[in-house]
Amino acid sequence: MPSLKTFSRGGVHPPECKISAKMNIEVLHVPQKVSIPISQHLGAPSTPLVKRGDMVKVGTPVAKTSGFISANIHSSVSGKVANIAEVVDTSGYPRKAVVIDVDGDEWEESIDRGSDLKKDISLSRDEIVQKVLESGVVGLGGATFPTHVKLMVPQGKKAEILIINGVECEPYLTSDHRLMLERGEELMVGIHIIMIALESDKAIIGIEANKPDAIKYLTGLAKDYPGVSVQTLKVKYPQGGEKQLIKAITGREVPNKGGLPIDVGTVVHNVGTVLAIYEAVQKNRPLVERVVTITGKSVKKPGNYMVRIGTPVQDLVEAAGGIPENSGKIISGGPMMGKTLTNLDVPVVKGTSGILIIPLDESKRKVEGNCIRCGKCVSVCPLGVEPHLLYALSKRGDWERAEKEDVMNCCECGSCQYTCPAHLPLLDYLRVGKAEVGKQIRARHNKK
Amino acid sequence: MNNLMLSSILSLSGVGVLAASILYIASKKFHVEEDPRIDQVEGVLPMANCGGCGFAGCRNFAEAVVKAGKLDGLNCPVGGAECMAQVAHIMGVDVQETEPMVAVLRCNGSRKNAPQKTHYDGALNCFAAHALFAGESGCPNGCLGLGDCAVACSFDAITVNPETGLPEVDDDKCVACGACVTACPRDIYELRPKGINSKRVYVACMNTQKGAPAKKNCSVACIGCMKCVKATESKSVSVKNFLSYIGTDVDTESHGPQLIDCCPTSAILGVNIEGSKNA
């Protein structure tokens, strides 16, 4: 068997635990009340457009972009705006959100709710970008970077290859996997739309070898779409990271210190985002819902649900059979990079790819030991930094040296901490270092 | 045998003399002329190298003092008035009166006042916890209790009380170097004047949320009710972002007990003030 393509340096292979891989995407009931945070994306928070007492329909804009890197936000339900209050979201902090009391399920007339496949693309390049911007599409893989920015190729650069991220390397999560199986046709059209916007003639869908059904299905579909192909990849975390995926598929390395995928002629989009683009462009449907995996070893009914943005996690958990006894941790996202939730009222946002419930006995960290200088963290680091060293520097507060040792290269994938035999909180301190060094770099930048 | 001893003694002595003379020449040749006052000033400094003066160490402070030739804006909080008087004497300038200061923790979200709602299990570092979430009590501005300030303090003046989960400042040991102010990711510490007879009054809350959500997480949160402003009608008391602030120029004698008594949530704390609810 020929060895499969993958990125060359570092990486780990945590147990996959894809419990919900065989569960069809179900539509979750419309909740009683939603809270839609105005900051669901990377960049500046949006500006609210509604006030208390306003009536909204599904698809009514409730907040508009407040800058180039920002996104529109639409109501995901119909009803009355109850309040603009501070709601604790996945960031762990109370942040401004539009709270809506649901009444019925009325959609804006402009939205095409039919499920028929619309293949013909009538819009031009600029119109596509405009449509995506209006619909508030952001990267649904987790980073939530505003998508319209990624559809505009900067002057002098060329997007030779469009890479579609169907890797889903995080254990447990299956939302992208299910999307590829159930919405394959729409995905293909979506890819075609992006190819037009980017003026690129080649698209490669990267899928890890643990999803043979999706690989087979999409390979079959891709035959009808010129320029689109599927690339099987070896199962390795963090292959879903943009830089790792580009390296795995094209062999090119995105330069560090602020380099972007476009610098090596590539653009990466997640499969969820592709679908959102399809719906925005072909169906005039803004991003008001997304697929969320609810899973965990002790969860009674793990599954994949189509969830309205702003739905409290509580509703989702109830659909999955409630919180199992002896649950210790609830995570938004996967076990490697997800964020723990402080309570169940946290709303599902555009970046929520899954809700993972971890039993109590697995939720506590082990006692830290001494670093035994085994070098495992160095060998698993996909970005070639030395976590053990940066950990020590950050603990000591030696930010100058930490910057020299490329602390900013760290992508917070957690491979080092996952592997560390001494159970050191390597990534915790790397984050501290990144934050401090980042602050200093910005301060220097502002001075100039 | 004798010969051997003699020759070794001679040769080793020779090497020694040669090396010594090289060192001597080098020290003469590469001698850097320095103002002798730098050494003198450094001599009277506490040599804690804490950085409280804003310079990297005591030597740098001494250099800065000598270079400036005056004491404007230069102060060693650790040495205090006595030390600065000596420095002024060396420099031949007038002493500038500085008020003794002390670090004050503007949060009273103890385990009792602000009950734990979640359990934090990560690196025991305020910065890491601050980046992750609002804190175990849910207050986004409150003390995280993981003791970055205690680590930063070079004078052993801060210890985290395991019972309340809050750090405590030892007024006698605190030299107001400001290390805790920089270390705290939530800017909870403030350097305030020690006060006449150590009398102080301050708002022990940093929460900028509205009354209801603030009160939900902590029973002694400032809810921005304006009572303190109305009670004293003093310019030094103000409310901004639903948070009261008592300026350092407040008259503790006349307004102190008043301020403490008027606060409905006991967010205003007093030190050495009669009739105060909390010591």
Place this chain on the structure above:
Amino acid sequence: MTDKLLTVSPSPHVHSEFSTERIMYDVAIALIPAFLVSIVFFGVGAIKVTLVAIVCCILFEYLIQKFVLKVPVTVCDGSAIVSGILLAFNVPSSIPVWMLAIGAFVTIAVAKMSFGGLGKNPFNPALVGRVFLLICFPVHMTSWPVPRLWDFSFTDAVTGATALGKLKEGVMMGHAVPELMQKIPGYMDLFIGQINGCIGEISVLALVLGAAYLLIRKVITLYIPMSYIFTVFIFTGILWLVNDQRFADPLFHILSGGLMLGAWFMATDMVTSPMSKYGMIIFGVGCGVLTVFIRLFGAYPEGVSFAILIMNATVPLINKMFRPKRFGGR
């Protein structure tokens, strides 16, 4: 109380099965075949020495952590056990118990705890203990019992020199190597372990078995052992081709002495070896060159311990020079 609350912690929320304990116990398990072989050939002596070394190491570590450093006691992490086994494996089975206790003290107190305990020591503790004993008690440390198959009597064994010792002595006296080789155990004996030597170093077969286990468990990588053994092979090979009357053949060199034990179990000690791939290779090559130099041109017949200790000293420098290449570096 806190058990009922939801836990909040930064990612990652899962951890691999790797732990310091697992690594240490894996090393201990990997050394069992060599231990069994030593029991077969050296009888009760081997058991006695190994047990005493382990007990002493654990005891000293416990006492120092509890009463001197006053830190949490971590003897259960298995590192003291591994140090004890390795120390025992590097001495002859006839060594008096009190000497071994001194060796264990040097291993734990001087080489390990004085630097701050596990992970902080610059030199391999077991080797420091061994070299200390070798220098203080050269007679006891260089009289090896002759292997006697399945003999569990308590009588003192006949002692003799190791293969390398005989060779060195012979060469010093001016004899030619091919002539000396007649009196030295053959390759098969070296491979199985029916030779004079330290407890753990005799059987190449058993050591390689253990090493294979470590490789499968991903405790060690091939970089250090392979570069070490390969260097010894090449270096002695060249010398042998130049003058086969003066130098023994490379196969003899890699099978004899403590090379296998050193290369697979001592040079690969995580604490005292470099972290990056190229660093490891340089480290192995350095160990190999030094070993051959000491064996062929030094005063001692065997040089593995010294070679590894000297290279340990260079590890910080190697770590500094051989950095992993940053992703997207420019």
